[in-house]
Amino acid sequence: MGHCQAALLADRAVLGVTGADARKFLQGMLTNDADRLAEGNAMHAGLLSPQGKILFDMFVAARADDFLIDVARDKGAELGKRLGFYRLRSKVEIKEDPDFKVAAVWEGTPRLPEGAIGFADPRLPALGMRVLLPGSASVSELGCSRADEADYHARRIKLGVPEGGRDYAFGDAFPHEALFDQLNGVDFKKGCYVGQEVVSRMEHRGLARKRIVPVAGASALPASGTPVTAEGIAIGTLGSTSGAMGLALIRLDRAEEALAKGATLKAGEVPITLRQPEFARFAVPATALSA
The missing domain is CATH 2.40.30 (Elongation Factor Tu (Ef-tu); domain 3)
Structure with a gap:
């Protein structure tokens, strides 16, 4: 095991999306391809306005028959409400999952405590891993040197990776401006999702x-x-x-x-x-x- 560093990201929250239609529902909502999600991996994605602006950026991890969304804590309730608005008659439940907290790990591989879900950061390999820790577990159980949020953000900034709410205002930036097209945040081959036409036009016309x-x-x-x-x-x-x-x-x-x-x-x-x-x-x- 390499000598890893781990930081608790206290500004992140986790939502659970469950139900028979969960995958189909997320596929029709988000910029990335939920059909390719398998247990043990995750995708970087956004939920857009009909005008193609980013309302939320997130990570979606697959777990057995449901999905966990890692999102900015101050946007969690709003995201849950927005997804609920689009749910209509779909067999889907969306709720905040307080049993999880989010950690970032880099420069090595952590030990995952029982119940933890770890996945490679889907944006960029150099960012390392993200770990969804069960409420009873602590960052020290990952077997890494303890870092803080500022260390994580310094690394992210140095690598050139933006984060919503810090580097662009939600509701005001297009996915291309926030580098979704460069950092595995959008799939241009998947079917329709909210705001898809605008994003597709920017890609094909080189309008960024x-x-x-x-x-x-x-x-x-x-x-x-x-x-x-x-x-x-x-x-x-x-x-x-x-x-x-x-x-x-x-x-x-x-x-x-x-x-x-x-x-x-x-x-x-x-x-x-x-x-x-x-x-x-x-x-x-x-x-x-x-x-």
Whole structure:
């Protein structure tokens, strides 16, 4: 067993989705393919508005005949209510499952206590695993060095992986902007789901001009929500930060134009450079600033 690190993510909650129609119901609601979910794995997915904006981001894990959803704690009740609204006559039950808490594990393999459900983070292998711990278990039982949420988020930020509510506002960002297309959050071959037409159109027409990308500050970055500017003109918004590292939602075309003219990008008063995530299949205009 490698020397793993584990952090309890106290800002996450777990919902249970059970019933004869649970898989079919999730398949018709979410951006990813629930039909491919098998026990022991999970998917990264979103629930969208009819206009194609992300209302919730989540992980869905299969367990025997039901599903467990790992979602932001402050969105859990709202997600349950939204799913209930769409349930209609489906044989599905949705309820918060207080018997589970969520941990992130990286740099090694944990020991799973009885009743725990572990799965590889479906977004990116470098993020490691997520573990749904039964209420009676503690993070120390995973056999890892204890880390905290800030350590997990620092790793996530460094890798360039966004999180809803921290790096984009729910109800305001399209899946492409939040990198769902880059981080296994959307299946373009599956059938219909809420908001699917908009997402499909953005994919086929290449319409994603805004993307969340890693940024490096010349010094510690300011608060989340600070505008990113080029010569005083706003081209984006800073999301989550860890010291001088952060993520920002950027209009890449405007950043490219500004950098080509020799402009300096800033988050507040702090000069920043944009970084290319290793997983990204789109180009981030960073070289002009260091040229």
